[in-house]
Amino acid sequence: MKPRRWPLYTVLAFGYAFLYVPVLLLIVYSFNESRLVTVWTGFSTKWYGELLRNQQLLDAAWLSIRIAATNATFAVVLGTLAANALVRHGRFRGRGGFELLLTAPLVMPDVIIGLSLLLLFVAMQQTIGWPDGRGFTTITIAHLTFSMAYVAVVVRARLAQMDRSLEEAAMDLGARPLTVYLRITLPLIAPALLSGWLLAFTLSLDDLVIASFVSGPGSTTLPMVVYSSVRMGVSPQINALATLIVLFVTVAVIVVTLALRGGGGGRAR
Amino acid sequence: MAAPVPNRPVRDRRLSRIVNVGLPYLWLGLFFLLPLGIVLRISLAEPALAQPPYTALWEWLESGMVTIQLNFGNFMLVWADDLYLVAFLNSLRVALVCTLLCLLLGYPMAYAIATAPERWRLLLLMLIVLPFWTSFLIRVYAWIGILKANGFLNNFLLWLGVIDEPLAILHTQVAVYIGVVYSYLPFMILPLYANLTRLDRSLLEAAADLGCRPWRAFLRVTLPLSRAGIIAGSMLVFIPVVGEFVIPDLLGGPRTLMVGGMLWTEFFSNKDWPLAAALAMVLLGLLVVPFVLMQRWQQRAEARGS
Amino acid sequence: MASAIDRRSLEPWQDPQAEPYVRIERVTKKFGDIYAVDDVSLAIFQGEFFSLLGGSGCGKSTLLRLLAGLESPSAGRIHIDGVDVTDIPPYHRPVNMMFQSYALFPHMNVEQNVEFGLKQERMPRRERAERVAEMLDLLKITELRQRQPDQLSGGQRQRAALARSLAKHPKLLLLDEPLGALDKRLREHTQFELVNLQERIGTTFITVTHDQEEAMTMSTRIAVMDAGQIIQVDTPTGIYEYPNSRFVAEFIGSVNLFEGKVMRRDGDEVLVESPLGRSLQMHCPHPLALGTPVAVAVRPEKIKLCMDFRADAVNQIAGVVEDIAYLGDVSIYHVRVGPEKIVTMTLANIQPRTEQALTWGQEVAMEWSPTSGVVLTD
Ligand SMILES: Nc1ncnc2c1ncn2[C@@H]1O[C@H](COP(=O)(O)OP(=O)(O)OP(=O)(O)O)[C@@H](O)[C@H]1O
Numbered sequence: 001m002k003p004r005r006w007p008l009y010t011v012l013a014f015g016y017a018f019l020y021v022p023v024l025l026l027i028v029y030s031f032n033e034s035r036l037v038t039v040w041t042g043f044s045t046k047w048y049g050e051l052l053r054n055q056q057l058l059d060a061a062w063l064s065i066r067i068a069a070t071n072a073t074f075a076v077v078l079g080t081l082a083a084n085a086l087v088r089h090g091r092f093r094g095r096g097g098f099e100l101l102l103t104a105p106l107v108m109p110d111v112i113i114g115l116s117l118l119l120l121f122v123a124m125q126q127t128i129g130w131p132d133g134r135g136f137t138t139i140t141i142a143h144l145t146f147s148m149a150y151v152a153v154v155v156r157a158r159l160a161q162m163d164r165s166l167e168e169a170a171m172d173l174g175a176r177p178l179t180v181y182l183r184i185t186l187p188l189i190a191p192a193l194l195s196g197w198l199l200a201f202t203l204s205l206d207d208l209v210i211a212s213f214v215s216g217p218g219s220t221t222l223p224m225v226v227y228s229s230v231r232m233g234v235s236p237q238i239n240a241l242a243t244l245i246v247l248f249v250t251v252a253v254i255v256v257t258l259a260l261r262g263g264g265g266g267r268a269r
Numbered sequence: 270m271a272a273p274v275p276n277r278p279v280r281d282r283r284l285s286r287i288v289n290v291g292l293p294y295l296w297l298g299l300f301f302l303l304p305l306g307i308v309l310r311i312s313l314a315e316p317a318l319a320q321p322p323y324t325a326l327w328e329w330l331e332s333g334m335v336t337i338q339l340n341f342g343n344f345m346l347v348w349a350d351d352l353y354l355v356a357f358l359n360s361l362r363v364a365l366v367c368t369l370l371c372l373l374l375g376y377p378m379a380y381a382i383a384t385a386p387e388r389w390r391l392l393l394l395m396l397i398v399l400p401f402w403t404s405f406l407i408r409v410y411a412w413i414g415i416l417k418a419n420g421f422l423n424n425f426l427l428w429l430g431v432i433d434e435p436l437a438i439l440h441t442q443v444a445v446y447i448g449v450v451y452s453y454l455p456f457m458i459l460p461l462y463a464n465l466t467r468l469d470r471s472l473l474e475a476a477a478d479l480g481c482r483p484w485r486a487f488l489r490v491t492l493p494l495s496r497a498g499i500i501a502g503s504m505l506v507f508i509p510v511v512g513e514f515v516i517p518d519l520l521g522g523p524r525t526l527m528v529g530g531m532l533w534t535e536f537f538s539n540k541d542w543p544l545a546a547a548l549a550m551v552l553l554g555l556l557v558v559p560f561v562l563m564q565r566w567q568q569r570a571e572a573r574g575s
Numbered sequence: 576m577a578s579a580i581d582r583r584s585l586e587p588w589q590d591p592q593a594e595p596y597v598r599i600e601r602v603t604k605k606f607g608d609i610y611a612v613d614d615v616s617l618a619i620f621q622g623e624f625f626s627l628l629g630g631s632g633c634g635k636s637t638l639l640r641l642l643a644g645l646e647s648p649s650a651g652r653i654h655i656d657g658v659d660v661t662d663i664p665p666y667h668r669p670v671n672m673m674f675q676s677y678a679l680f681p682h683m684n685v686e687q688n689v690e691f692g693l694k695q696e697r698m699p700r701r702e703r704a705e706r707v708a709e710m711l712d713l714l715k716i717t718e719l720r721q722r723q724p725d726q727l728s729g730g731q732r733q734r735a736a737l738a739r740s741l742a743k744h745p746k747l748l749l750l751d752e753p754l755g756a757l758d759k760r761l762r763e764h765t766q767f768e769l770v771n772l773q774e775r776i777g778t779t780f781i782t783v784t785h786d787q788e789e790a791m792t793m794s795t796r797i798a799v800m801d802a803g804q805i806i807q808v809d810t811p812t813g814i815y816e817y818p819n820s821r822f823v824a825e826f827i828g829s830v831n832l833f834e835g836k837v838m839r840r841d842g843d844e845v846l847v848e849s850p851l852g853r854s855l856q857m858h859c860p861h862p863l864a865l866g867t868p869v870a871v872a873v874r875p876e877k878i879k880l881c882m883d884f885r886a887d888a889v890n891q892i893a894g895v896v897e898d899i900a901y902l903g904d905v906s907i908y909h910v911r912v913g914p915e916k917i918v919t920m921t922l923a924n925i926q927p928r929t930e931q932a933l934t935w936g937q938e939v940a941m942e943w944s945p946t947s948g949v950v951l952t953d
C-alpha cells in the first residue's frame with residue numbers, strides 16, 4: 001500500500017510559493033510606473049534608467065564586486081587548503097580545534113564577527129600601524145574569514161568522494177605528490193572549486209553587517225547603500241536592482257550547472 | 270630507476286602538512302580567534318571619550334610594573350538592566366520559534382524532494398538553493414512591500430473581503446518570524462535533504478513488509494534515522510538567528526528588540542564599544558552550547574558515514 | 576639428468592641456488608589493531624605469474640600495495656631485483672600496478688592515460704609516441720585512443736588500464752583483481768589473453784584474486800592467504816593435489832574430509848581409523864606419531880563406484896544417494912554414509928542421463944586408491 005503523496009506535495013507547493021512569490025512581486029513592480037511600489041499604475045522601465053544614473057550606487061556596486069572577486073579567489077585557495085588538511089592529513093595534532101575553527105564562522109552571528117574584526121583592526125593599527133585606515137583590504141579580510149569556511153565545506157565533500165586510487169595510480173606511474181595534486185586532484189575537484197568561488201563571491205556581495213563594522217569612510221559597499229535606502233522605505237529603484245541581481249544569478253547558476261554537467265569536469269567514479 | 274631518496278616522502282609530507290594545515294589555521298587564529306580574545310579584553314574596559322573609545326586595559330608604570338584594570342561593570346549592566354535581558358530573551362524566543370517553524374515547513378519539503386522521482390529531484394533542489402544565491406537584504410526588503418499597511422497582503426485580503434481594515438503586521442513580532450523563516454528555510458532543508466536521500470529505502474520497504482503502516486513506518490524508522498539532519502538543520506537556523514540583525518531591524522518594531530540590534534545601537538549610535546563587546550561575549554556564551562552540540566553530532570554522523 | 580635441469584629452469588623455486596626476483600622478508604602491516612599482513616615471507620622469481628589467493632579481507636590487496644609502495648610495512652623488508660625498496664616511495668619504484676577499479680584518469684583520454692607515466696619520467700616526445708603506439712597495439716585498443724574512460728566498456732577499460740601499467744616497462748607488474756570487474760564470459764576469455772601477454776613480454780606478474788579457478792588457470796604458482804598469513808605456496812597442481820591443511824583443501828575446489836586417528840604406520844602408508852567404522856589407508860610421506868588426529872582429504876572426482884564391496888576392506892564406504900546435481904559433463908552425487916556425514920562424488924556422464932545407473936535413494940558403494948588423497952594434520 002502506497003502512502004498518499006498529495007499532502008506532501010501541497011506543502012511543497014506552498015513552500016515554493018512562499019520562497020518565490022515575494023521575489024516575483026519584487027520583479028513585477030520594478031516595472032511599475034508609480035513611485036508607490038505597491039500600487040500598479042502602468043508599465044515603465046524608468047526606474048532602471050534612474051538606477052543606472054545613480055552614481056553613488058554604481059560606485060558602491062563596483063567596490064562590492066571588486067571585493068567579492070578578490071575574496072572569492074583567496075577563499076578558494078585557503079578553503080581548498082583547509083579541505084586538503086581535513087581529508088588528506090588524517091588525525092593530525094590539533095585536528096579537533098581546526099574543525100571547530102572552520103565550522104564556527106559558518107554559524108557565528110555577523111555582529112560578533114564584524115565587531116571582533118573591527119576591534120582587531122583597531123588594535124593592530126595601534127600596535128603595528130597596519131591596516132592604515134579601513135576599506136577594501138579590511139572588508140576583504142573579514143569576508144575571507146567566513147567565506148573560506150564555506151569553500152572548505154564544498155571542496156571537502158568533493159575531495160572525500162573522490163576515488164583515492166586515482167591519485168595512487170598517478171603516484172604509482174611515477175608522479176611526485178605535487179604533480180599528482182596539480183595534474184590529477186585539481187582537475188577532478190575543479191567543479192567544486194568553481195562552485196566554491198561563486199559561493200564566496202555571492203556571500204561577500206551580500207554582506208551588510210560585517211562590512212558595516214570594518215569599512216571606513218569612503219568605502220561604502222552595495223548592501224550598505226541598499227540598506228540605507230531601504231530604511232527610508234520602499235523604493236522602486238531597489239526593485240529594479242533586485243530584478244537585475246535575480247536575473248544575473250539565475251543565468252549564472254543555469255550556465256554553471258549546464259557547464260558542469262556537459263563535460264569538462266570528470267566524474268568521480 | 271632513480272636513486273633511492275628515503276627522506277623525500279617524509280619531507281614532502283611534512284611540507285604538505287605545514288601548508289595545508291598551517292596556513293588556514295594561522296588565518297583563522299589570527300582573524301577569528303584572536304579577535305574574539307580582543308572582544309573579551311575590551312568588554313572588560315571602560316568607555317572613554319577617546320579614539321578608540323575605551324580605556325586601556327593595562328598600563329605600564331615607570332617601575333616596569335603592569336597594572337591591570339578589570340571592569341566587570343559592563344557585564345553587571347547587561348545583567349541588571351531589564352532592557353538587555355528582555356532583548357536576550359526575545360532573541361532566544363525568536364530563534365526557537367523560527368527553528369520550529371522552519372522544521373515544520375522544511376521537513377515535509379525535504380522529504381517530498383528526497384522521495385520525488387529521480388528526474389525531478391535536481392530541479393526541485395535547485396529551486397531551494399536559488400534564492401540563497403540572491404541578495405539576502407533584497408529578499409528581506411521584499412517583505413516590507415508585502416506586509417506594510419497598504420502592502421500586497423493587506424490589499425489582497427481587503428479585496429477578498431476577509432478583513433475590513435488593514436492588519437498591522439509590519440513592525441511586529443510576526444513580521445520578524447515570517448522574515449526569518451523565509452530567509453533561513455534553505456538552511457533547514459539542505460541538511461535534511463542530504464540526510465533523507467542517504468536513508469536506505471529498503472529499510473522502509475522492510476518495515477512495510479513487516480506490516481508497518483506508512484505513517485508509523487515514518488515515525489518509527491524515518492524520523493529517528495533523520496535525527497542527525499534535524500539537528501544540523503536546526504542549529505544552522507538557531508545559532509545565527511539568535512544574533513540576527515537585519516531582519517528585526519527592517520521588519521520588526523520597537524517591541525521586537527533583539528541582541529543583534531542592541532549591539533549595533535550600542536556600537537554605532539552610543540559609541541559604547543566596551544558595552545557592545547560585553548553584549549557580544551554574552552551572546553557568544555549563549556551560543557557555545559548549541560554549537561558544541563552541533564559539532565558533536567556532525568562528527569558522530571561523519572564517523573558513522575565513513 | 577637432462578630432464579631435471581629443464582625442470583629447474585622452468586621451476587626456479589625448485590632450485591636452491593636460484594636468486595629470487597622479489598623477496599619479501601617477514602613483512603607485517605598493522606592498521607591499528609588489525610594485522611592486515613602478518614609476518615609474511617615470499618620469494619618470487621623472474622618471469623613468474625604469481626597469484627595471491629584468499630577470501631575477502633585476508634590482506635591480498637595490502638600485500639600488493641606494500642610491494643607498490645602505497646603502504647609502508649610496520650616491520651620487515653622488501654627487495655626487488657636485489658635492491659631493498661622498503662623505504663623507496665611508489666614514484667621511484669620500478670613497479671607498476673593495475674588497480675582493482677582500474678583507476679583510469681577520467682579527465683584524460685586513453686592515449687593520455689597511457690602516456691601519463693612516460694611523461695613523468697620525461698621520456699622524449701618521439702620515443703613516447705612510439706611507446707604509446709606499441710602499447711595500444713599490444714592490447715589492440717589503437718582505435719580507442721581518443722575515447723574518454725567513461726566511453727569504454729568494462730573490457731576495454733581493463734585493456735586501457737593494462738596498457739597504462741605496462742607502458743613504463745616495469746620490472747614487476749602488480750594486478751589487483753585484474754578481471755574482477757568483468758562478466759564471466761569475458762573473464763574466461765581474458766584469462767588466456769593475460770597469460771599469453773605475460774609470456775610474450777616476460778614481465779613478472781603478481782596478481783590478486785579471490786577466484787580459485789582463475790588462479791589455477793593463470794598462475795605458475797599460487798600463495799593461499801588467510802587472515803594476513805600465507806598458508807601454502809605451490810603450483811596449481813601442488814595446491815590442488817597436495818594441500819597442506821584443511822583450510823587450503825576446502826578453499827580450493829571441493830573435498831571430502833574424513834576425520835580420524837593414525838592407527839598404524841607401514842612404510843609410506845598410514846592406516847587411519849575413522850569414526851564411521853571404516854579404515855582408510857593413505858599414502859603419507861611425512862612421519863606421523865600413532866594416535867595423531869588427522870583428516871583424510873579425498874577430492875570428489877577421485878572417488879569411484881565400488882564393484883566388490885567388502886565390509887573389512889580399506890578405502891571403501893557405502894551409503895545412500897541423497898542428492899544429484901546434473902551439470903552436463905559431470906554429475907555430483909551426495910551420498911549419506913553416516914548420520915552426520917555426506918560424501919560428495921563426481922562422476923563423468925558417459926551415458927545419456929536417462930540411462931544413468933544411480934538414482935535417488937539408491938544404495939552405493941564407493942572406493943578410492945591410497946594415492947588419490949592426502950593426510951592432513953593442520
Ligand atoms: N587503510 C586501511 N585502514 C584500516 N584497515 C585497513 C586498511 N586497508 C585494509 N584494511 C584492513 O586490512 C584487512 C585486509 O584488507 P585487504 O584490502 O588487504 O583485503 P583483501 O584481501 O584485498 O580483500 P578483498 O578481496 O575484499 O579485496 C581488512 O581487514 C581491512 O579491513
Ligand SMILES: [Mg+2]
Nearest residue numbers: 635636637675
Ligand atoms: Mg582487495
